[in-house]
Amino acid sequence: MTDADASPLLPPPGRALVTGGAGFIGSHLVEVLLAAGAEVTVVDDLSTGRESNLQSARAAGGDRLRFLRADLRDALPDLAREEPFDQIYHLAAAVGVDLVLRDPVAAIETNVGLTSEVLAFARPRRPGAPGASVLIASSSEVYGKPNTHVFSENDDVLYGPTSVSRWSYAASKAIDEYLALGYTATRGVPCVCVRFFNTVGPRQVGAYGMVLPRFVAAALRNEPIRVFGTGEQTRCFCDVRDSAPALPRLLADPAHAGRVFNLGSDRPISILGLAEAVIRTLGSRSEIVHVPYEDAYPAGFEDLRHRRPDLERVHQAIGFRPRIPLEQTIRDLAAEAEAAAPASAGRQPA
Secondary structure, three states, X not given: OOHHHHXXXXXXXXXXXXXXXXXXXXXXHHHHHHHOOOEEEEEEOOOOOOHHHHHHHHHHHHHHEEEEEOOHHHHHHHHOOOOOOOEEEEOOOOOOHHHHHHOHHHHHHHHHHHHHHHHHHHOOOOXXXXXXXEEEEEEHHHHEOOOOOEEOOOOOOEOOOOOOXXXXXXXXXXXXXXXXXXXXXXXXXXEEEEXXXXXXXXXXXXXXXXXHHHHHHHHHOOOOEEEEOOOOOEEEOEEHHHHOOHHHHHHHOHXXXXXXXXXXXXXXXXXXXXXXHHHHHHOOOOOEEEEOHHHHXXXXXOOOOEOEEOOHHHHHHHOOOOOOOHHHHHHHHHHHHHHHOOHHHOOOOO
């Protein structure tokens, strides 16, 4: 049980729009909103999401779930002719470092341009009318490369040079936050920004550089697990089933408008330790292979030695603490992968 399960949602979210709702985090959020009684509209172009992610939500929500496969820019003018939404969860964004490195221009335009359009869409339609409350999905990347092991919301940020595209994602997500907080202060749109830290769990895929599903897939096939660098760099992995229920609770309370929250786990594990945990949990015969950064990423790429969130603010706000152990997440990812694979391509004999 998560803290979000232990404490009920605040007032029902009414009509909710989830951009990127067929994605990994978005689809879990949709299920939470439907369980709370919301009518949910999902807009997703399926560039990184999958319509199959909404299968459980369709079964639970029935006609309270509407899915629009569309570019968000094309969908917003039509949605503006409908009854206003009460809440908007903006999760449509460029996903993963690999994707950003391949096409930094598209990543910047997607992150900043779409956020600006969503915030404009959320504005009150007439004087005195309420606007939609908006949750902006941000990222721990916003912190850049600070000289600290624990990242707090009021910390300064530090980026590398603009000649290194790796930092463009961090800068674009920071601009998203500036836009959201500006709309809260001057445009009558109550916004909350959530900085996700290494969210993992069912429905996550490794195609965009996500480390845990890549490790699990390799372990199931008893293939080498590739660890970049020494593997001593540490991260904190939080199951999506812990983090998704926190989002409506953060957005529902007006006192949280104009605030930024870290969301994740604060229990660090090294990437080498993660690979070892996957092998141990799944009983795999995989070996760990170290890959130099220069063989994995473009010249000038910098990885952070440590990334751990300070969770005090989100704990004080909604009592959030992650509960699902990493080993359970690993087992659930493996079970999902095996269920989805053809019989001949499942787990290889140990």
